[in-house]
Amino acid sequence: MKIPAKLTDFMVDRLGLDEIFAFAKKKTVPVHKHTFWYYWGGITLFAFIIQVLTGVLLLIYYRPGPDAYESVRQITYDIHFGWLIRSTHNWAANIFLLSAFIHMFSVYFMKAYRQPREFGWWSGVLLLIVGLVFGFSGYLLPMDDLSYFATKIGLEIPNSIPVIGPTIANLFRGGVEVTEYTVQRFFALHAVILPLVFLPLLMFHLYLVQKHGMAVPEAEEEVPVEKRKTMPFFPNFMAKDLAMWLITLNVIAILAALFPWQLGPQADALKPAPAGIHPEWYFMAQFQIMKVMGNVVRGFAGEALGMTLFTLGILLWFIVPLFDMNKQSGRRAKIATYFGLLALGVVLIFTIWGYAAVA
Amino acid sequence: MASFRREASNAPRGANRTMNEEINQPHSEPLDEENEGFTRRGFVKVAIGGVCAAYGVAVGYPIYRYLNSPVEKAEAAAAVKEVNLKDADKLPKGTALVFKFGTHPSLLIHHDDDTWVALDAVCTHLGCTVQYNPQQKQIVCACHGGVYDAKTGENISGPPPKPLTKYVVNVQAGSVTVSRSA
Ligand code: FES
Numbered sequence A: 001m002k003i004p005a006k007l008t009d010f011m012v013d014r015l016g017l018d019e020i021f022a023f024a025k026k027k028t029v030p031v032h033k034h035t036f037w038y039y040w041g042g043i044t045l046f047a048f049i050i051q052v053l054t055g056v057l058l059l060i061y062y063r064p065g066p067d068a069y070e071s072v073r074q075i076t077y078d079i080h081f082g083w084l085i086r087s088t089h090n091w092a093a094n095i096f097l098l099s100a101f102i103h104m105f106s107v108y109f110m111k112a113y114r115q116p117r118e119f120g121w122w123s124g125v126l127l128l129i130v131g132l133v134f135g136f137s138g139y140l141l142p143m144d145d146l147s148y149f150a151t152k153i154g155l156e157i158p159n160s161i162p163v164i165g166p167t168i169a170n171l172f173r174g175g176v177e178v179t180e181y182t183v184q185r186f187f188a189l190h191a192v193i194l195p196l197v198f199l200p201l202l203m204f205h206l207y208l209v210q211k212h213g214m215a216v217p218e219a220e221e222e223v224p225v226e227k228r229k230t231m232p233f234f235p236n237f238m239a240k241d242l243a244m245w246l247i248t249l250n251v252i253a254i255l256a257a258l259f260p261w262q263l264g265p266q267a268d269a270l271k272p273a274p275a276g277i278h279p280e281w282y283f284m285a286q287f288q289i290m291k292v293m294g295n296v297v298r299g300f301a302g303e304a305l306g307m308t309l310f311t312l313g314i315l316l317w318f319i320v321p322l323f324d325m326n327k328q329s330g331r332r333a334k335i336a337t338y339f340g341l342l343a344l345g346v347v348l349i350f351t352i353w354g355y356a357a358v359a
Numbered sequence B: 001m002a003s004f005r006r007e008a009s010n011a012p013r014g015a016n017r018t019m020n021e022e023i024n025q026p027h028s029e030p031l032d033e034e035n036e037g038f039t040r041r042g043f044v045k046v047a048i049g050g051v052c053a054a055y056g057v058a059v060g061y062p063i064y065r066y067l068n069s070p071v072e073k074a075e076a077a078a079a080v081k082e083v084n085l086k087d088a089d090k091l092p093k094g095t096a097l098v099f100k101f102g103t104h105p106s107l108l109i110h111h112d113d114d115t116w117v118a119l120d121a122v123c124t125h126l127g128c129t130v131q132y133n134p135q136q137k138q139i140v141c142a143c144h145g146g147v148y149d150a151k152t153g154e155n156i157s158g159p160p161p162k163p164l165t166k167y168v169v170n171v172q173a174g175s176v177t178v179s180r181s182a
Helices: A005-015 A017-026 A035-059 A065-077 A082-109 A118-140 A145-154 A165-173 A180-212 A233-258 A281-296 A300-323 A331-358 B002-015 B019-024 B028-036 B040-078
Strands: A028-031 A229-232 B082-086 B095-101 B104-110 B116-120 B131-133 B138-141 B146-149 B155-157 B166-172 B175-180
Touching: A005 A017, A017 A180, A017 A233, A028 A035, A028 A233, A035 A082, A035 A180, A035 A233, A035 B040, A065 A082, A065 A180, A082 A118, A082 A233, A082 A281, A082 A331, A082 B040, A118 A145, A118 A180, A118 A281, A118 A300, A165 A180, A229 A233, A233 B040, A281 A300, A281 A331, A300 A331, B082 B095, B095 B131, B104 B131, B104 B175
Parallel strands: none
Antiparallel strands: A028 A229, B082 B175, B095 B104, B104 B116, B116 B166, B131 B138, B138 B146, B146 B155, B166 B175
16 A cells, blocks of 8 residues: 555645645644643534534435425434434534534643634634534524524523614625524524534644644743653654544444434424523523523613623633733733633633523 | 655654664565565554555445445436336327336337337437437437337347337226336
8 A cells, every 4th residue: 555656756846745744744733731731623624524524414314495395304213314314413513512612712721822823722712612613504494493582582682682673684694583594594504604614723723733733831831841742743643633533423323323413393483482492502501591691680671781791702812812921920910810710700600600590 | 755655654663663773774674574484564554554454445435325325226217127207098099109118218108000109318329318309100210310110129220230129008998008128
């Protein structure tokens, strides 16, 4: 199975593979007691790859518009292994967001957003936001009762933006109610527009990771450079990355096989919402914050207030590299750490609270 | 480039041996195999290959069945033995009815002499759907001018190489049953 030397030379010359390999080999991965956290970006990437592949497979039978529910019913119950492809797509989506969150928080607490990695941080936060919109837009596509009401509720978020909110929500819905028009445009969003936004951002993000390499956490910074341990990214760390991917694949396969995704009754605008309806876990914190805010400040103002606070938090999260810039652990570094702990705490508490409230 | 390939192919061994050792003996691979016959490395290679193949099948098989699903359904539908056409016994003489036998369009013709004929309507040339021409009392194919006998399905003129498949017709009160001749 050796590739003939002439052919490799041909490829190397014509495609400039030398430079690419040199670029790939340049990076080394620091080895220390927090090295574990370096795998989560790769796991997220792998889950995304699964999303692309299973997404294309679902596209083969999925029909957006008035037929949406029936086509998902066929995929789930008629087409051979359709349930498996659909469940894999759903589970991988959850793994994608979970590992993205873990990746983001580990990057945050390792302070890996500092110079020169600001753009890595910014592109990463944007990728997560696009990932969440992926999750939201994909949720409606089966058009069962849960997805119908979840989308109705979700669109209340843009709706609560002052003045322009209702216009934006209507544009998303393609009307004043969630209908087959909504499915059609959510499908366009989910399968065309978001990938077009996501892929260049992802390439940029990966390029930056390769260019700057992994950051070392503050504790490790104190170790003198000669004493730090590293391993080459290519091929050593990549082999470990691949091993992680295999584990991830197995986990997703087990989840998809043992807990196949269900399809509820068809969405019906005249039927009441199913009891205990709540969003997916990755929107639970927002859902609960809005609910609490709505109770504290009655009416529309409460939701607007919740939205504003939330947006402000994300904005602060986004610009943290401009605030906490120095390598030395100064006052700003501590503030950033506390802010991170606060954010993590708020997300966890409101998520748990949200689940407790619907249980 | 050369060094890239060497390191890449040595990657799985990194777990047992240090990188240094490998770089000092870049040509150890063929020697080992000659001297020891069935080596540990050989075994690991086969094992890894086997695991990869197993994963390939585990992932590939469901995807193949998934993509092939409509084909399997169509094949199942094509395998029907018999079709019952309600009220087809009222078909006027000298006219034809197009119906589906499995997946194929098919023709039921009620001839002037009160005989009934059912034929596959897929042209044996390149698969166009043929039609019954009541004036000429022939079956014609518009694509390349193929002509068939309307009673036997025999290919009379034009490019069709074979006659049309003939079915068995059973006329009873209220319906006509068409079945594959055994
Ligand atoms: S397909 Fe009928 S004559 Fe060619």
